[in-house]
Amino acid sequence: GAVVSQHPSWVICKSGTSVKIECRSLDFQATTMFWYRQFPKQSLMLMATSNEGSKATYEQGVEKDKFLINHASLTLSTLTVTSAHPEDSSFYICSAEARAGSTDTQYFGPGTRLTVL
Amino acid sequence: GESVGLHLPTLSVQEGDNSIINCAYSNSASDYFIWYKQESGKGPQFIIDIRSNMDKRQGQRVTVLLNKTVKHLSLQIAATQPGDSAVYFCAENIGTGRRALTFGSGTRLQVQP
Numbered sequence: 515g516a517v518v519s520q521h522p523s524w525v526i527c528k529s530g531t532s533v534k535i536e537c538r539s540l541d542f543q544a545t546t547m548f549w550y551r552q553f554p555k556q557s558l559m560l561m562a563t564s565n566e567g568s569k570a571t572y573e574q575g576v577e578k579d580k581f582l583i584n585h586a587s588l589t590l591s592t593l594t595v596t597s598a599h600p601e602d603s604s605f606y607i608c609s610a611e612a613r614a615g616s617t618d619t620q621y622f623g624p625g626t627r628l629t630v631l
Numbered sequence: 632g633e634s635v636g637l638h639l640p641t642l643s644v645q646e647g648d649n650s651i652i653n654c655a656y657s658n659s660a661s662d663y664f665i666w667y668k669q670e671s672g673k674g675p676q677f678i679i680d681i682r683s684n685m686d687k688r689q690g691q692r693v694t695v696l697l698n699k700t701v702k703h704l705s706l707q708i709a710a711t712q713p714g715d716s717a718v719y720f721c722a723e724n725i726g727t728g729r730r731a732l733t734f735g736s737g738t739r740l741q742v743q744p
Contacts, residue, residue, distance in 0.1 A: 548731055555639055557720060557734045558675070607674050611730060618730060622667070622674035
């Protein structure tokens with residue numbers, strides 16, 4: 515159980531275009547999902563917290579108008595990178611929070627590799 | 632706080648040996664800690680977690696130790712196998728309503744056959 519999927523697994527796009535990444539919790543409902551970004555040989559950096567039915571909470575330094583997050587259902591959150599530029603090339607990873615008893619555990623998706631040319 | 636590293640420290644061990652991966656955390660308010668394993672090109676995989684009211688927790692071939700006095704966390708892997716080769720991250724949650732995780736800079740474990 516507690517499987518999180520992401521789609522696509524990789525994408526290459528031209529500079530200036532927008533890219534949408536989907537994050538799905540396959541066998542559980544997730545009120546909260548998180549989006550992280552990871553550059554090569556670096557750790558995961560939290561970008562935003564996505565709450566179902568409400569606006570996402572962005573970390574300091576993350577442009578909310580550039581990284582649009584929508585969490586329209588309990589199993590799906592989307593991240594849209596608008597007007598992508600080469601510096602947005604990165605590994606984007608989502609996680610979904612699953613509750614077991616009184617414990618919330620985050621389960622991560624497999625990641626999406628974005629390359630902007 | 633958040634960690635960004637320009638390179639990952641590497642731990643190289645022989646197959647069958649025990650591995651110990653260390654992590655220092657900075658926020659004394661953190662009350663929940665998790666170890667994740669990340670293989671190349673994949674998302675982090677949950678290994679084991681521990682709450683601040685414990686100092687040790689054991690799983691299958693893995694043990695996590697928490698020393699709150701010095702804000703130190705360690706992951707011990709018994710009888711390390713080639714399949715354990717990956718980057719290992721510790722993550723902490725500061726509680727107080729914030730459920731997002733703060734990740735450490737990671738350690739690359741290389742298991743020599």
